[in-house]
Amino acid sequence: MKLRIVRLLGYWAVFVLTTSLCLQLWSCTEEPPLKIGFIGGLTGRVADLGVAGRDGTLMAVEEKNQSGGINGRKVELVVKDDRQDDETAKQAIRELTDEKVVAIIGPMTSSVAVVIQPLIDAAHTVTISPTVKTDQLSAQDDFFMRVTTPLSRNARQLANYVVHSLRLGKMAVIYDVSNRAFTATWLDYFTQALEEIGGQVVVSEAFTSQPNVYFLPIAERILQAQPDGVLLLSNAIDTALLAQQIRKLESTVPLFSSEWAFTTDLLSFGGRAVNGMVSFHSFNAESQEPRYLAFKEKFYRRFGYAPSFATALAYDATAYLFAGLEQNPRREGLKEILLKIDSFPGMQSIIKVDQYGDVERKLFLTVVVDSTFKVLD
Secondary structure, eight states, X not given: OHHHHHHHHHHHHHHHHHHHHHHHHHHHHSOOOEEEEEEEOOSSTTHHHHHHHHHHHHHHHHHHHHTTOBTTBOEEEEEEEOTTOHHHHHHHHHHHHHXXXXXXXXXXXXXXXXXXXXXXXXXXXXXXXXXXXOGGGTTOOSSEEESSOOHHHHHHHHHHIIIIITOOXXXXXXXXXXXXXXHHHHHHHHHHHHXXXXXXXXXXXXXXXXXXXXXXXHHHHHXXXXXXXXXXXXXXXXXXXXXXXXXXXXXXXXXXXXXXXXSHHHHHHHGGGGTTOEEEESOOTTOXXXXXXXXXXXHHHHHSSOOOHHHHHHHHHHHHHHHHHHHOOSSTTHHHHHHHOOEEEOSSSEEEEOTTSOEEOOOEEEEEETTEEEEEO
């Protein structure tokens, strides 16, 4: 009997030891999380854009992990704040590269994209921007990609709308040179498109976004030219403040903007002054697409605020990246895989990708009405 008990104990010990070794072996062979980076301005006057982009990316990552990850591997998001500063942005890219991220979502502004583009090329790291629109990075065989249309299309469509639909010939433009890669290029394309169809920019005024900017003198100077309309190329807060100063001067001149400003901050800071402001937008705030409505409800429950265009585009960018990573979860060769995906379903419309990673998607004519964004036919 004693011998039998000893044998049973021995068998049990072997079983426990074998099981323990198997568990340790399994944990040792389990693949580590797949790291992707995010870079955007999370502080300062463009924080609305950066935070919305980060949260849209995070939503996509959380959903992917809940469904099993990329081929069984969890996805880890590494977030960096570029502070809308050149050197900070460069350092952020170096840190993301050091952390071995397989790809990057961001940045959210054109000026940062132009600065970091040589670094991501040198590191061969695919970087997909949700919102960068500068044409300085169009039609280039590089590692920069995006899910929104280059700004030249927005500028031309607005010029045609202003002249042909509204019969406005003389335009004034105020633009922020702290994001020059976006605003100065926007102004150039808009001016060219206007002149081709009989309109003109009669005055333009540049400023640098910072807390102590006095917008009233700028508003006074541009209104002296008696324009038929005013185009504001700046972030949401500055656009709202400019609109307030123009209205304080009792001017009823029609106001226009780029989609950069069309976030909830424009509505919160602008109030009645931004009513009637128009922009061509890649995001439909009134979309009834079932996929978007489900996302909108889920996003609000998770983050406590309604998604903006930056949120939806960041989600699209991350979904596009995941489609590539499902086929190739490595940095090497990822660019080629993504470029073979020549179209994919975005949150609100089909997104077509060309051989350079530039895209074509629908634009929506959007106007501010009673502190909401309304889409016009």
